[in-house]
Amino acid sequence: MFDNLNWWEIGALLMLALLIFGERLPKVIGDGLRMLRGLRAMAQNATSDLSRELGTDIQLQDLHPKAFIRKHLLSEDEEAALRKPLQGLFEDVKSDLNGVKADLGDVAAAADLRSHRTPTPPPATTPPPAPAGPPATFDIDAT
Template identity: 65%
Template sequence: MFDNLGAFEVGALLLLALLIFGDRLPAVISDGLRMVRNLRNMARNATTDLSRELGTDIQLEDLHPKAFIRKHLLSEEDEQAIRKPLQGIYDDLRTDVTGVHQELKDVAAATDLRSGPAPAATPPRPRSFDTDAT
């Protein structure tokens, strides 16, 4: 989260916090840490309760809807049955795109060989507009 902060930025943030909160800074920090601890405990209790209700082991990462469905509601056979038709389409599309990409490279290479050095680009001519036309 704070990977992009250097020593100067951290020092500036600490100085700003000291100016804003003054002597209450240690109390504010301890209140913030207590709040984070309470949120972690609430999340842990929620996952424990959900695990107990569903009769399966649930981790906090599993609460993402896609991960939850994939891990706890679908069997491996169900997941493969869902993926199989789409996998065939994906493979066909990938093969077609690879073929088109290779053909474009071949055409570009052939064009480069025939044309020799590229001519200097000429700027486009300005267009004249008919101001009476509507």
């Protein structure tokens, strides 16, 4: 739970809790632990009630909708029948991606060959023509 906190941060949190709650800190910790035990008991009771209603053994991990449907509502034959059209689609997409990877490899190889050629010098440019007319005069004292 506290894997991403080091000892200094945990100590700072404890000091902050001591400053906020003062002498009531042990009572607050006890109330928090009691609430956590109550939540666990409620989850366990709900799981056991659901197991009793469905007539099967349900764990808390089985309450995920995908796992619940897979385990309790579908047989293995029904699951295989549902997966069969999607498996064909998956194989088609996989082969298309492999083709795209091959095409990208060819393009990268061609670009690599082009980069090893001797570069051609850029075409010579001529300077822009000077503006026609008398040269402009500037007022040196102007600011």
